[in-house]
Amino acid sequence: MRGLRHIFFAVLAGLLVFRAVLQAHELQPAYLELNQTGPDTFHVLWKVPARDDLQRGIRPQWPDNCRVTSDPIIAQAGNAYTERFTLSCPGGLEGRLIGIQGSMAALADVLVRLQRTDGTTQIARLTPSQRSFVVESAPDRWHQAATFFRLGLEHILMGVDHLLFVMGLLLIVKDRWMLLKTITAFTVAHSITLAVATFGYASAPLPPLNAAIALSILFLGPEIIRQQRGETSLTLRHPWVVAFAFGLLHGFGFASGLTSLGLSHAEIPAALLLFNVGVEAGQLFFVLVILLLERSFRLLEIRWQRWAEMLPAYTVGSLGVYWSLQRTIILIKGLL
Amino acid sequence: MKPARYLPRKLTLPAIAAAFVALSQTAHAHIEKGEVGGFASGFKHPWSGADHIVAMLAVGIWGAQLGAPAIWLLPVAFPMVMAMGGFMGLVGIPLPGVEIGIALSALLLGAMVCGEVRPKLAVAVVLVGIFGLFHGHAHGTELPPGQSGLLYSLGFVIATGTLHAVGISLGLVHHWRAGKLALRGAGAVISVMGAVFLWQALR
């Protein structure tokens, strides 16, 4: 049994590391915006991450009654490729199907926002399994709310770096009270910066932000080891301070998932609230599963090998190192 | 990992349940409409006939009257015996006089509840088992084709189990004197209904 366990963990750890590295930040969605300018005319903005395969590979697919009536204005700013053009659809878009053609494999999602002349909007999220949506006549509030909630939920459950930071925090807290304080501090802190960034009062450029988030994970690695050796430090006595400080950083990270939608000012409060609730629900779910697993291991009376006990700490630490290096290099490359 | 205890022990069970429900909820959102339909039609099926419902309730109530070990042996054994009947129905093994059997079992089980009869455990199990066989067989031959077999079966089993549980919960009023009397009254009603069903089946 022992031998099997060794192999299992080695394989699992290896693959997890490999996968986590690949997945760390491929969260970029494409974005499609339709602004109604007349009964049958729309201004269209099409934005994809600036990558060769994406620029040519995927396109919106219009209903049969639509024609592009202007030459597209193409621009490339930062790491986004955009096209603007006007679309004419005699008979309107109501009840019509708008979809995406081409391979969506390399893309997170396509977020769609349709703004009507009466000021109402419809928001949709297209995925590889749901490649099209029907333009509604009246906006369905529940649907929009659910979309933002899901977006928040998926943002944290997919964001391996955020989850790893939370796991690091779980590994250094000693009791229930400390756990509560720490998780609350993290939640409050990232909610603050998420709100600030979404309202546009402040923003953090993505490359240094990602590097800093990686550093926050790297920071926790040695602290977990210290905790396991029975040593102490400021962090170990007051984990909530660290959770709060780094939580501010992670909030900016969450905001990147929301600001890319280009929401209008009137939409922000509701969207922000639901997105944040989604993030918190995802975080709570993750914490709950980890705690239940920990309790399960005790009920099953598993006696971990020393190396297995160290595994979480080293996973957090080494991924922190890896991402820090990788993202610092990206940062420096961007500056040069 | 240091064996710190984060979750209160009493919270563990609800927490696991909550986590699982949350998971299955997300899963549920993905399941196609047709499949949910399969579950729903399976779940509805046992509620479709009054004869089935009253007989199921009688099984639950009687189990509660009998107390341990019948109160826990029946819920464990009954679904499987019933599924056996369903299996026979599905593969086409004939069982003569199904409708009569069900009506008769409602009559008999009602009478047992009414009289608070306490036979030997084996006798009780056999009686309930025979009823379960008829009950399942009737459903087995009625299963609608072209749906998700798994979800239909699952819905069907869960609904039957729920009916059984309702019977047991009703039977728990057995602890009070007035409750005992009420149960015996209910048994009489079920028995009479069984007689009516029997008359209809024989006619």
Add this chain to the structure above:
Amino acid sequence: MSFSSKQKLAAAGVAVALALSPSAARAHLVTTGLGPVYDGIGHFMLSLDDVLPVIALALFAGLRGPAPGRHALFTLPLAWLAGGMTGLLAGNPPVFPITSFSFLVLGGLVAADLSLPSVVVTLLTILLGLMHGFLNGAAFRQAGSDALLELLGVMATLFVLVALFAALVLSLRRPWTRIVVRVAGSWIAATGLLLLGWSLHKTG
């Protein structure tokens, strides 16, 4: 998943097998867009014909005590991986309603609370992992997805699921709560029996 009539005629046996084992036939190869590992997790959680036998196994292992639960926890993902690899390479699922038997046997064991030795529990675990892993692998092969990573997602889910449910049973102290577990087992077994009847009904 749909098959052309030509394929159906040519490989009637395979078609029957697919109809019998929903996990292979209508594999919900959900593309959540969260990467293949997440796809594996999503796919697994959606196929009740895999989830329920695994839960039944975890409940049974938990009923037997901490040691069998522990062994199942580490053995099942590995056996599943082995089965999955075989399925990926070997392809077609067998003409045999495996799923219904897993339901029937494992559910029945939980219902009976049969006190089997730890070795037998481990053997059952390996058997379950190999068979269902094989079906999984065959389904992934047909879908042409990033199968190894999906299998990894499935393994992680198995680990978590078995840990949680085995521990759940171990945490039960009152006698009636164990009865509730046995009732759940009997429901799973009953479903398996109906499912078996269903598949024979369809064939016949």
